[in-house]
Amino acid sequence: MAVAITAVVSSAAVPAPVILVVTGVGAGVAYRIHGTTDQGFEWDVNGGSGVGYGNQITLGDILTPVNVPVTYMVTTSAGFSVAGAITVPGPEFLLQSLDGRTTVTVLAVTDGTFDREYSTRVSAFNIPGRARPVTRYDMVQDGTGSLTLATVGAQTKALEALLRPGWPLVYRQSGIRDLDPVDVVQFTAVKTASPDGPYRTWELTYQLLDHPQSAVAAVVASWDVFDQVYSGATWNSFDTEWASGTWDAFDAYDWTARV
Structure with a gap:
């Protein structure tokens, strides 16, 4: 049997996860x-x-770039397969928790220089009798950057709540300068001000990270969603509905389409 892959955007709220089979x-x-x-x-x-x-x-994917065509591929020693291109709609910029269950959009990403500083991790040691030092070095880090965001009303409260625990977060964006469309960041400094009316600006300094849970598969639909779908049903009605189904079909089913 030849290897094959399909990719479908689920019916969950924007930005929706992708279901991969x-x-x-x-x-x-x-x-x-x-x-x-x-x-x-x-x-x-x-x-x-x-x-x-x-x-x-x-599998589910909650780290897909938004608003651009994406293509998924599975590669094995026996061959490879490519799914048809799909697009995940989304806002220009959003922050989300690592598990994708908490998402915050903002009013705007305000214009700025999008500074980035690369840590060189170089130490120089002076040697007696030598005019030039020797160095100890390591790979240059991807470094730190900063974002300036604007929020209003419920967005402000939601962003405060997302930032409060201090955990790493994911940003997803489309069309903002040369930023990668998706990345994992650890915010190391947070400054905020309210210069005009209900609007609040945020200056967020971040460190770029590798995903700390890259081996953990994302969850597209929880058992809570399943319980919602069958809240008024019996196990007999469930058995009747799935009498001709398979566990593979059950695993790939888009449960969010029914809530």
Whole structure:
């Protein structure tokens, strides 16, 4: 059986997760599932690398770039497959928790220089009798950057609540200068002011991070969603509905379309 992949945007709220279904990965065969954009941005799907066990692989992706065509691919030692291009609608800029369950949009990303500082991690040591020092060095870090945001009303409260725990966050954006469309950031400094009426501006300094849970697959729909779908039903009615179904179909089903 040839390896194959499909990608479908779920019916959840914007920005919706993508449901990925991969078939044909044999038992003991290593695989990698990743996405790309026409602009050359590439990312690995969380939980999308491993060794197959001969069954269907079903994953959700909550780190897809928004408002641009994206293409997903599964690669194995036995071959590869590419899904048809899809587009995930979304606002120009949003911040979300790592699990994607909390999302905050803003009124605007205000114009600025989008400074970035790269840490060189170089130490110089002076040696007696030598005119030039020796150095100890390491790879240059991706560094730090800053964003200036504007919020109003409920956006302000939502952003405060998202920033309060101090955990790493994900930003997703489209068309803002040369920023990557998706990245993980740790905010290291937060300044805010209210210069006019209900509007509030935010100066957020961040450190770029690798995703701390890249091996953990994203959740598209929780059991709470399942409970909503069948809140007025019995197990007999569930059994009747799925009498001709399979567990693979159950795993890939878009439960958010029914809530």
